[in-house]
Amino acid sequence: MHNTRNGAARKLLGALLCTLAFTACQPAPEAEPGEEAPATGAGEQPVVYGNDDRKDVFEHTNATLKARAEQATVALMSPSDFNASNPNNVTFNGPNLGSSENLCTSQRFRSDPTAAWCSGTLIDDDLVLTAGHCVESAAECGDTRIVFNYYRTAANTLKTVTTADIFSCQSIVVRKKSTTGGRDLDFAILKLDRAATPRFTPAPVRAGNTALATGANVAVIGSGSGIPFKIDSGGSVRTPRASTLDYFVATTDTFAGNSGSGVYETAEHTLAGILVRGDEDYIGSGSCNVVNTCTETGCNGEEITYVSNAITALCQATTNARLCGSGPPPTGGSNFTFSASATASATTNTTNKTVALTAGQKITLGTCGVTGTAVTGDSYLRLFGPSGTEVASNDDGCGGRGSNLSFTATQAGNYEVRAGCYSSGACSGTVAWTLEGGGTGPAPSSGSFAYTANATNSAQTGTTNQGITVAAGQSISFGTCTVTGAAGTGDTFLRLYNSAGQQVTSNDDSCGSLSYANYTVPAGAGGTYQVRAGCFGNSSCGGTVAWTVQ
Numbered sequence: 395m396h397n398t399r400n401g402a403a404r405k406l407l408g409a410l411l412c413t414l415a416f417t418a419c420q421p422a423p424e425a426e427p428g429e430e431a432p433a434t435g436a437g438e439q440p441v442v443y444g445n446d447d448r449k450d451v452f453e454h455t456n457a458t459l460k461a462r463a464e465q466a467t468v469a470l471m472s473p474s475d476f477n478a479s480n481p482n483n484v485t486f487n488g489p490n491l492g493s494s495e496n497l498c499t500s501q502r503f504r505s506d507p508t509a510a511w512c513s514g515t516l517i518d519d520d521l522v523l524t525a526g527h528c529v530e531s532a533a534e535c536g537d538t539r540i541v542f543n544y545y546r547t548a549a550n551t552l553k554t555v556t557t558a559d560i561f562s563c564q565s566i567v568v569r570k571k572s573t574t575g576g577r578d579l580d581f582a583i584l585k586l587d588r589a590a591t592p593r594f595t596p597a598p599v600r601a602g603n604t605a606l607a608t609g610a611n612v613a614v615i616g617s618g619s620g621i622p623f624k625i626d627s628g629g630s631v632r633t634p635r636a637s638t639l640d641y642f643v644a645t646t647d648t649f650a651g652n653s654g655s656g657v658y659e660t661a662e663h664t665l666a667g668i669l670v671r672g673d674e675d676y677i678g679s680g681s682c683n684v685v686n687t688c689t690e691t692g693c694n695g696e697e698i699t700y701v702s703n704a705i706t707a708l709c710q711a712t713t714n715a716r717l718c719g720s721g722p723p724p725t726g727g728s729n730f731t732f733s734a735s736a737t738a739s740a741t742t743n744t745t746n747k748t749v750a751l752t753a754g755q756k757i758t759l760g761t762c763g764v765t766g767t768a769v770t771g772d773s774y775l776r777l778f779g780p781s782g783t784e785v786a787s788n789d790d791g792c793g794g795r796g797s798n799l800s801f802t803a804t805q806a807g808n809y810e811v812r813a814g815c816y817s818s819g820a821c822s823g824t825v826a827w828t829l830e831g832g833g834t835g836p837a838p839s840s841g842s843f844a845y846t847a848n849a850t851n852s853a854q855t856g857t858t859n860q861g862i863t864v865a866a867g868q869s870i871s872f873g874t875c876t877v878t879g880a881a882g883t884g885d886t887f888l889r890l891y892n893s894a895g896q897q898v899t900s901n902d903d904s905c906g907s908l909s910y911a912n913y914t915v916p917a918g919a920g921g922t923y924q925v926r927a928g929c930f931g932n933s934s935c936g937g938t939v940a941w942t943v944q
Contacts, residue, residue, distance in 0.1 A: 446502065446685065447628030448618070448647050451545040454625045458663045459613055462515075463625055466597035467656065468522055469510035469544040469617045470529070472537055476509060481557040482849060482856045491621050498682035506621035507552075513616030513623075514540065515656035515665055516596045518716050519589040519895045520564075523704055524654030525670045526571035526582045532741040535563040540586060542594055545623040552622060558855050562587040564782040565812075566742055568707040577640040578697075580670040581704040582654075587782060588924075589895025593854070597656060599717060600664040603702040605636035612698075614646045614669055616655025627660060632695045640703065642667065643695035657698045667698035711746045712810075729766050729826035730813075737814030739789070740774040744812040749827065751803040752920075753865065759811060759827035760788070762796030769796040771821025774814050780807030780893070780922050789816055796823070802831075805863040807893065807921040838944040839863075842879050843927075846936035850928030852902070853887040857926040864943055865920040872925050872941035873901070873910030882908040884935025887928050893921030902930055908937070 451463045477485045491497060492504030514524035522540055529535050540561040543553045569582040590596075606612070613627035629646035646657065646669065657667040672695070676683040709718035732745035751757060759777070761769035772795040776787040791798030795816075803809065815821035845858035864870050872890070874882030885907040889900040892915075904910035907930075915923075929935035 445628065446647055446687075447626045448502070448624040449626070450549075451623055451625060452547050452549075454627070456613075456625075456627060459615065459625050459627060459658070459660075461595075462597055462656070462658065462663065463545055463615045463623050464543070465595040466516045467542075467545075467615045467623050468514045468516060469541045469620075469623070470512040470514060470524065470654065471509050471539050471541055472511070473539055475511075476539075476541070476555075476560075478557050478560065482554075484555040484557065484560065488620075491619055495619065495676055496683050497676070498679055498684050501684055503619075503621055503624075505550075508620035510541070510544065510617035510620040512653045513655040513669075514584070515615075515654075515668075516542075516590055516594055517583070517599055517665065518596050518714060519591045520586040521567065521596075521708075521714075521717075522584045522586060523656070523665070523668060523701070524582050524584060525668055525699070526569050526580045527670070528654045529563065529566060529569075529582055529584060530571070530742075531738065532566065535566050535584065535742075538563040538584070540584070542590070544617065556856050558593065558857065561590060565778070565810075567746055568704065568711050569743055570703070570707060577638050579640055579699060579703050581668055581699050581701075581707070583704055583708055585782070589891075591895040592891075592897055596716070597658075597665045598663075599701055599705060600659060600662075600666045603639060603700075603706070605634040605639060605700075606631045606642055606659060606666060608632070608634055611660045612644050612646065612666065613658045613660050613663075614652065614655050615658070616652040616669065618647075618649030618652040618655075629657075629696075632691075639700055641670065641697050641699045643697055646672075646696045646698075665701050667701050668704065670697055670699050672696035712748050729824050731822075731824050732813040733822035734814050735820035736818045737774070738818065739816055740776045740787070740812050740814030742814075744776075744814040746813075747811045747825070748808050749811060749829075750807070751809050751829070752806045753803055753863070754831055755829055756800060756802045756831050757809070757827055757829055758798070758800045759825060760791055760796060760798030761813075761823040761825055762792035762794065763798040764826040764828060766826040767796070767824055769821065769823035771795065771823075772816040772819055773797045773821045773823055774816045775799060775825065776812045776814075777801055778810045778812065779803075780805065780809065785809075805922070806865050807863070838942070840940070840942040842938050842940040844936075844938050845927045846934075847928050848934035849932040850887070851932060852930055853889045853900070853926050853928030855928075857889075857928040859927075860925045860939065860941075861922045862925060862941060862943060863921070864915050864923050866915050868920075868943055869912060869914040870923065870941060870943050871910075871912045872939060873904065873908070874927075874937040874939055875905035875908035876910040877940040877942060879940035880908075880910075880938055882935065882937030884937075885930035885933050886935045886937055887930045888939065889926045889928075891924045891926065892919060893923060898923075 486507040486509035512528035542559040633643035655669040761773040775797040786801040788799040874886040888909040901911040
């Protein structure tokens, strides 16, 4: 159910192929080399069971599900699928659903745009859960945009999407798409290029690792056939698969493009699964197509990966306070084990671990050359900085096929170790590291940036943003007034967010209509903070934001 990544030419070709042979429009996910093919229904697409229960977000009556759609649901697109030339009003490219699928005039949602090719759910500040077949490699991750607010607010009105609602895929944290030992798994967790909070709110994830009950009501939210988010709360669990707990089968009304959609149990409205496979979408009716409709007990049902599988993989790979109940690792050095294959030299399918470093601190890590290490096969290690940029890597250290590298941090923050294997080979081992030096924050610093803005809703949308490294105990002063070099016109509004994406201070009118604020970073915090510059209300303004850290 993996929608092909589309340029304009590929979309046109796809439309022609759909006209000639509809079943060729959306290929099912293929098994990776060395993996078994996916199980039941892998070559088919989703469908409507009984009544078509899909509703636009604005017309759904459940406030909690509406909030999940508005705050936690995302559409996966390519850069060519939208036009961001106006950052305050992004528009979507491509045909509407009626044209794309050659739908008969009686069919619903014919005028909706079809920009998305998969769906997903925000589960942490900067983590999105989707299907493993939606984003299969680092290259595909780099070409993926994660779009919030892709829904209708009225029958003929789309929610205004700005560039602040569009994120890039920085990396694949964990991913699985294979059948092993009778368990068919298909999931991926993507790391965004920046925190989506507090602008958006992660969906709560169902706790534990137990099967849903047969007949339990479930709801799905996503971009079926690529159209703006729809909520279907009329599904029920048909087959729980309690003996394997890999996926369950339900009667959700879902389509290609719903791949990766969040599926919620409706007792507490927690995220229970990820839509991955199902029956055929549309069937011919004369010269056009209609939605394929099955009875509630007919057809194969839609297959939904239990969310616990993805969370377990995440917690084995890294630490996460919200999802795993664990914080950053200790700073005195540590280790983790890994087993991997087909990682393309540690660029995909890696095992990842977060390490907190202070400025000036040196980390030495490896599968060799550090106490506690071990390696079988040809390992490959990469180290990424707080901004997500690779800062060091090593293939063959220690005179063999193990890996070893050293790096001295130039800024405080969370660094990520990614462990994999050379090329497409298989390997395993223990990565260990030691830390030395550092322990202090960066030296005092200062800087400035210019901006012009309008209609920012008091610096909550369409802002100009600047990342600034600040350590625990340091104070940052910033403004369009008071700080040397600051200037402004109009009614400016400034906000400061910490490295977790949480607002820590803001100011509107410190110096008349201009802004100034000061904030001291508490113990245990630090990293890259972000100043967001905008204007009061929906007015226009501009100026120079100057800042000092000391």
